[in-house]
Amino acid sequence: MNAIRTARQRARDELTREIKAEARRQVVAEGPQRLSLRSIARDLGMASSAIYRYFPSRDDLLTALIIDAYDSLGAAVEDVESHVPRENIRARWQALCAGARSWARQHNHEYALIYGSPVPGYRAPEDTIAPASRVAGVLGQLLADGWQAEVLRPVRAPSLRPELAEQARHVATVIAPGVPPEVLAQALIAWTQLFGMVSFELFGHLVGSADPADEFFDHAVECMADVMGLPPA
Amino acid sequence: MNAIRTARQRARDELTREIKAEARRQVVAEGPQRLSLRSIARDLGMASSAIYRYFPSRDDLLTALIIDAYDSLGAAVEDVESHVPRENIRARWQALCAGARSWARQHNHEYALIYGSPVPGYRAPEDTIAPASRVAGVLGQLLADGWQAEVLRPVRAPSLRPELAEQARHVATVIAPGVPPEVLAQALIAWTQLFGMVSFELFGHLVGSADPADEFFDHAVECMADVMGLPPA
DNA sequence: TCTCCTTCGAGATCACTGCTCACGTTCATG
DNA sequence: CATGAACGTGAGCAGTGATCTCGAAGGAGA
Numbered sequence: 001m002n003a004i005r006t007a008r009q010r011a012r013d014e015l016t017r018e019i020k021a022e023a024r025r026q027v028v029a030e031g032p033q034r035l036s037l038r039s040i041a042r043d044l045g046m047a048s049s050a051i052y053r054y055f056p057s058r059d060d061l062l063t064a065l066i067i068d069a070y071d072s073l074g075a076a077v078e079d080v081e082s083h084v085p086r087e088n089i090r091a092r093w094q095a096l097c098a099g100a101r102s103w104a105r106q107h108n109h110e111y112a113l114i115y116g117s118p119v120p121g122y123r124a125p126e127d128t129i130a131p132a133s134r135v136a137g138v139l140g141q142l143l144a145d146g147w148q149a150e151v152l153r154p155v156r157a158p159s160l161r162p163e164l165a166e167q168a169r170h171v172a173t174v175i176a177p178g179v180p181p182e183v184l185a186q187a188l189i190a191w192t193q194l195f196g197m198v199s200f201e202l203f204g205h206l207v208g209s210a211d212p213a214d215e216f217f218d219h220a221v222e223c224m225a226d227v228m229g230l231p232p233a
Numbered sequence: 234m235n236a237i238r239t240a241r242q243r244a245r246d247e248l249t250r251e252i253k254a255e256a257r258r259q260v261v262a263e264g265p266q267r268l269s270l271r272s273i274a275r276d277l278g279m280a281s282s283a284i285y286r287y288f289p290s291r292d293d294l295l296t297a298l299i300i301d302a303y304d305s306l307g308a309a310v311e312d313v314e315s316h317v318p319r320e321n322i323r324a325r326w327q328a329l330c331a332g333a334r335s336w337a338r339q340h341n342h343e344y345a346l347i348y349g350s351p352v353p354g355y356r357a358p359e360d361t362i363a364p365a366s367r368v369a370g371v372l373g374q375l376l377a378d379g380w381q382a383e384v385l386r387p388v389r390a391p392s393l394r395p396e397l398a399e400q401a402r403h404v405a406t407v408i409a410p411g412v413p414p415e416v417l418a419q420a421l422i423a424w425t426q427l428f429g430m431v432s433f434e435l436f437g438h439l440v441g442s443a444d445p446a447d448e449f450f451d452h453a454v455e456c457m458a459d460v461m462g463l464p465p466a
Numbered sequence: 467t468c469t470c471c472t473t474c475g476a477g478a479t480c481a482c483t484g485c486t487c488a489c490g491t492t493c494a495t496g
Numbered sequence: 497c498a499t500g501a502a503c504g505t506g507a508g509c510a511g512t513g514a515t516c517t518c519g520a521a522g523g524a525g526a
Binding site: 239240241269270271272281282285290291 | 486
Binding site for chain 2: 031032033112113115116117118119129132133157158160161163164167168170171174185186188189192193194195196197199200203204205207208209210211212214215216218219220222223226227
């Protein structure tokens with residue numbers, strides 16, 4: 001709150017950053033499994049017990065990295081998508097997908113951290129939902145824009161059962177105001193499809209089939225755009 | 234090769250089974266992270282070093298569990314799907330999806346083992362592709378049957394670029410002989426969508442949106458059936 | 467300025483882990 | 497029957513996350 005911070009607090013913030021930086025280095029290099037508090041302490045020239053002044057446990061440090069990773073992914077997607085003309089809804093969706101995939105391929109282990117198996121017993125979702133919904137927000141905005149501009153074609157799909165309609169309505173109010181639940185349900189499908197594909201590619205489940213996944217990815221992105229009713233071109 | 238096995242070999246097989254069983258028990262109870270060779274040895278009343286006579290490392294034991302999990306999932310899906318009339322292609326697809334999801338929900342940690350982040354540095358895929366493709370085979374057979382019976386409607390989708398067409402053709406020869414690459418590309422999409430959804434549900438990425446995921450899952454399954462061109466009803 | 471309380475880092479320690487090795491034993495086979 | 501491979505044991509190595517005590521340092525109020 002106070003802009004002026006004591007020397008102690010500045011040192012604390014800096015060390016917290018350094019610990020996270022070193023931890024991220026280790027995760028990037030060798031994966032979340034190999035992250036070791038002791039080796040972080042060694043590299044930072046401090047006692048291993050000192051780390052616990054900054055992070056109460058290894059899992060908490062990992063959770064901090066998870067939040068950062070969500071944020072980094074969100075920023076990357078936002079950046080890529082923002083360079084596309086606002087009126088070209090389909091191109092914005094393509095950019096979103098390409099941005100997400102590209103970030104994932106460049107940050108292999110960090111992607112696994114957030115979209116792989118949940119590492120700790122169970123991590124508190126409260127701190128993660130905000131940064132996690134960042135890229136969801138991009139999709140929502142894109143849909144809202146398209147809906148307002150009346151370029152979204154109504155999709156031909158099975159009608160929603162009541163609970164799903166309610167869920168979709170709720171998501172719409174949070175992320176894409178004005179967009180009808182039918183469209184949002186399709187967006188949810190595209191959503192899971194996108195990350196399902198990226199996960200399959202990164203985790204090696206496409207080796208026997210669509211191994212260089214570029215064309216498959218592009219193809220699926222177009223299909224998903226159609227599923228959501230995005231206008232062509 | 235010889236049907237008659239020595240007492241030593243019988244003991245070895247039995248112990249191998251017991252080690253795996255205890256390991257699976259631990260993974261089911263506490264997740265792959267907590268799997269400990271020493272505690273397995275304790276529970277089996279043997280020295281920890283003895284485990285290494287049966288599995289050269291912890292990762293090898295995990296790999297064995299992964300293969301078993303693939304097999305278990307494959308068997309479950311095959312079983313569910315086989316109880317559906319062969320001519321009802323869409324119902325077979327629905328059964329496949331429901332079977333996979335139900336298995337995943339019942340075998341949370343084992344699902345994470347195979348479709349979560351790859352645990353070891355890198356596991357040899359050679360031993361895993363056979364059991365992994367088991368449930369893919371079910372989908373392939375279903376498509377092949379539908380194609381032969383001429384009930385698969387040609388799908389309206391972007392035409393395949395050459396490499397993807399080649400990949401789809403190759404997958405078709407292995408898994409769904411006779412099925413054209415266009416259909417198989419759509420099946421690949423449905424494939425990644427299915428496991429993307431299940432992963433999202435199990436890993437908690439749907440909490441804010443489609444939390445009881447039943448209706449969303451069913452809805453997506455229908456959409457995917459349409460995307461593949463499966464006949465209605 | 468001086469005191470007192472909080473914060474911090476160091477080091478020892480605990481209870482684990484995966485893994486290796488030398489050692490005797492047990493079994494199967496030439 | 498003898499010999500070599502397979503087996504189980506226990507000690508030991510190197511490493512881990514986490515806890516605790518203790519002395520040093522910082523910061524705020526008197």
